[in-house]
Amino acid sequence: MTDTLARRLAEIEERKLLAAQRASRHNEDVTLVAVSKTFDADVIREAHSLGVRHFGESYLQEWQSKVDVLPEDIKWHFIGHVQSNKIKHFDGRLHLVHAVDRASVIKAMKKEDAHQHDILLQINVGGEAQKSGADPAQLEALLERCVNIPNIKIHGLMTVPPYHDDAEESRPYFVALQRLLDRARTWLDRHELLLEHPCDQLSMGMSGDFEVAIEEGATLIRVGSALFGERDYS
Ligand SMILES: *Cc1c(COP(=O)(O)O)cnc(C)c1O
Numbered sequence: 303m304t305d306t307l308a309r310r311l312a313e314i315e316e317r318k319l320l321a322a323q324r325a326s327r328h329n330e331d332v333t334l335v336a337v338s339k340t341f342d343a344d345v346i347r348e349a350h351s352l353g354v355r356h357f358g359e360s361y362l363q364e365w366q367s368k369v370d371v372l373p374e375d376i377k378w379h380f381i382g383h384v385q386s387n388k389i390k391h392f393d394g395r396l397h398l399v400h401a402v403d404r405a406s407v408i409k410a411m412k413k414e415d416a417h418q419h420d421i422l423l424q425i426n427v428g429g430e431a432q433k434s435g436a437d438p439a440q441l442e443a444l445l446e447r448c449v450n451i452p453n454i455k456i457h458g459l460m461t462v463p464p465y466h467d468d469a470e471e472s473r474p475y476f477v478a479l480q481r482l483l484d485r486a487r488t489w490l491d492r493h494e495l496l497l498e499h500p501c502d503q504l505s506m507g508m509s510g511d512f513e514v515a516i517e518e519g520a521t522l523i524r525v526g527s528a529l530f531g532e533r534d535y536s
Contacts, residue, residue, distance in 0.1 A: 308346070310529050311352055314512075318523070321516035332341045332516050335379050335505075337526030343368050348377065349529070356397070358524050362388050369395055381460075381505075381524055383434050386410040393417060400424065400460040400505050400524075408447045408454065409524040415453040422457055422505050423486075427478045428464040435461060440483055442489050447492065458503030458521070459483050469511035476506050476518035483519075 314334065323330040337358040338346050346357060350373055359365035360382030369378060377397035384401050391411040392399065394417040401424040402408065411419040423444055426435030436444055448456045459482055463475035483504055490501055507515025509528035516523065527533060 306531075307529070308350055308352055311349070314525060314528055316514060317513055321444065321513040325517045325519075327516070327519075328405065329349075331467050331521060333522050335381070335522055335524045336529055337380075337381065337524050338368075338530065339364060339526065340535060341530050343371050344528055345530060346372055346376075356522075358400075358526075362391055370387075379522075379524075382418075389414050389419075390469050392419065398422065398457065398503075398522075399520075401434060403434055403444075405444065405447050408444070408451070411454050412451045417453065419493075420457060421448075422455060422460040422503060424460045424462075425479060425482055427461045427475045427482070430464055433462065441482055441486060445486060449490070455499055456501055457499070458501055458505070459486065460505035460522075462513075463506075469514045472507075472511040473514050473518060476511075476520070478517045479504060479506055490493075 318327045318332060318334060322332055333356055335356045335358045336349055336354045339360045346368065355375060356379060358379040358381040364365045365378065365380065378395060379398050379400060380396050381400045384399060384407050386406045389407065397420065399419060399421045401420045403424040424435040425432050425438055427438065448454050459479055461475060461479045463472045468471065488499060501523045504519050505522040505524065506520045507523040510527050512523040512525055
C-alpha cells in the first residue's frame with residue numbers, strides 16, 4: 303500500500319502545484335484534505351507518515367473510532383452532513399466543520415459552548431433538490447445567526463457541485479461559490495465583523511475536479527479516491 307499511496311500522493315501534490323501556478327497562486331495557500339472515510343486507521347497512519355496532516359471524515363462514529371488511536375497532530379475536518387442532535391459529540395478535536403447549512407445546527411452549536419466551533423457554511427450552488435447545503439439566497443440570514451455567538455467562528459464556504467465526468471462542468475459552480483464568499487465578506491465588512499477573524503476559506507474540489515477548483519480560488523480541496531483508491535462501503 304505504501305508505495306501506491308506515496309506515488310498517488312506525489313502525483314496529487316504535483317497536479318495541485320501546477321494548478322496553483324496556472325492561477326498565479328501560492329501552492330501553500332491550498333490545503334489538501336485527505337478524505338479518509340471508509341479507510342481504516344492504518345491507512346491514515348501511512349498517509350501521516352508521508353506528511354499528510356489534514357484528514358476529512360464524514361461519519362461521526364467512524365471519526366470517533368479513529369481519533370483516539372491516531373497521532374494528535376492530525377487536523378480533523380468533518381465534511382459530512384451535520385445533524386443538530388450530534389453536535390454534542392463535536393469536541394475540540396475537530397479542526398473544521400465544513401457542512402453547516404441550517405439555523406438549527408447553529409443553535410445546537412451555540413448551546414455546546416464548552417469549546418469553539420470552527421465552521422464553513424455549505425451552499426448548494428447547483429440547486430439540486432437531493433443535496434445538502436443552504437440556498438444561496440439564505441447566505442446573509444445564516445451569517446447573521448452566527449456572528450454574535452462567541453463560540454462559533456465562521457471561516458468561509460463549502461460546496462459540492464452537481465456530479466459530472468468532465469471537471470470543466472464544475473467550473474461555473476466554483477466561480478459561483480467564490481462570488482458568494484465575496485458577498486459574505488461584503489456583508490461582514492458592512493457589519494464591521496471581518497477584522498475579528500478572517501473569513502476567507504473556500505472548500506471546493508474533489509478527486510475529479512480539484513485542479514479546476516484551485517484555478518477558481520479553492521483553499522481547501524477534499525480528495526479521497528484519487529489518493530486512497532475506490533471506497534468500499536460494505
Ligand atoms: C467523500 C467526499 C469527498 C471525497 O470524494 P472523492 O471523489 O473520493 O475525492 C469530498 N467531499 C465530500 C463532501 C465527500 O463526502
